[in-house]
Amino acid sequence: MKKLIQLLVVLCIFVLTGCKTNKERYLSITTSGYDKKGNVVVNIYEYSLSTKKVTKKYTSSNPLGIYSKSNNAVYYAEEDNSGDHLYTYDLDTKKSKKLSGGFIAMNQIIPVENNIYVLGVEKGQRLLKPYRYNIETKKFSKIKAEEDLDFDHMVYDVFNHDLYLCASNQKEEDQALEDANAGKGSKYIAPNTHIYRLKNNQLKCIYTTNRKLVYRMLPMESGNLTFTESDTIPAWNPQYHTYTLDTKTVMK
Template identity: 70%
Template sequence: MKRVIQLLLVLCVFVLAGCKENKERYLSITTSGYDKKGNLMVNIYKYSISKKRLKRRFSKKYTSQYPLGVYSQSKNTVYYTAEYEDGSGDQLYAYNLDTKKSKKLTNSLTAINQIIPVDNKVYMIGVEKGQRSLKPYYYNLETEKFNKIKANADLNFDNMVYDVFHHNIYLSADYQSEEDKALEEANAGKGSKYIAPNTYIYSLKDNSLQRIYSTNRKLVYRMLPEKNGDLCFTECESIPAWNPEYFTYTLDMKTNKKKPAIDIDGIMDVTQFAYYTSAHQIVFLGSKSDDSKHSHRGIYLYDVDSGSIELLFETEDEYINNFVLLE
């Protein structure tokens, strides 16, 4: 009898592990557009990668500084930004699709640039009242508390991505003082090109930041966690307005050395929103012209091995602002 119980326990462990491993990966897509009454709306969609099925999960009048929201499948909740009624700035809200009710989660922010829900936490990059630099925060859904992730006061955070393969979070940042100096250098002469300061990549472990890479006066334009545990990222010396060259590398997480990687920007005009969905496929927001020179801005799936490109989602009536890969 004891042996039977042990076998059952082992089977349960395997079943639970299998369930965790087989979580459905999906895209949370944010668009903006006008409704029939002429109101500017923010829309949140879920795109199932395995089923190739799109479903709108949320639509609300646009009141924040720019459209931003993310659908969490595990919570069946949309986390979005909206300007608070007193006009003090954008705050984080949660709309529960089961109860059809919204709840304000933060009070001290003035702007939010990114939202990533992971398990019982909602991570974000934002600015607190009276502050200038963007910083990382998270809202704990269990304790219902807003938390600031400890970081150097001068750091200004630009980007954050979730690693669906190993459940890590990566962030990029530079020092505000160095960014200001670079802007002064660019403004010193008419038409001078802006050259970015050093940018740093951090890994978030147990809500603590660990620096893993530093550029030499380059921006980190995008980050793509890979299935093998390495991190793919793109560098450029200036902002997109200056039409810089983009160089993509893979950072070996064991040796902390980088090597040239796939030329993502050679595929088409690709934005910073790009993710590996498997070891050999990348999904990204980009623009591609057809034979009639008409540009199609949409979300594409690129197969690294075959070089094939598949259009997953585009819309003529709405503008695709951004998307994130989650599970």
């Protein structure tokens, strides 16, 4: 798994989720830490934005997981000798079920109504790609994207029910790293990053940076997208700048 949990004492991941059939908005919060014996302990909570209450939903040793209120289930990645597998834990029946396999690694899981979106790397590949698991048909499918794109992260827009993803060209990523290692320039200079919107399971590029990384994306109720750019990776003392993108005019 492409995770750095061994370097963290506590990791908190906040994901705002929601759906059209469930009007109550909430946070799915995943905390990762260690017990007294040094074992990884992962807790998944629900934070209700209306009642301001936190409820523990699930405890495991799997560092990647998320709670879905509409399905009253936890979706998580579990690793074995063959790679990462997507599982669901039904909080009503208290039973786990394997949904898919075939991944070297999974980096993100976002449940949206009857779909589960995953960023993962398939066996025999090296690039992170977006996938969709349909809960009703029980089918896993790869979302169509350019073959040389390496996706980094995605966020769910609870207001407009879209997903936003960012990606870079793998060859440009490799060249940027090669140039930095060769001492070309004073630091690692990032390649262009492309921001995509996934609507009706179709990807559309809505913005491209000028040699900048995208570290955070926050969809707004207005339909705009706030995001943070960085000129380099953390090891090279990056400069951060936050912008709001008008998704209709594609201007920031």
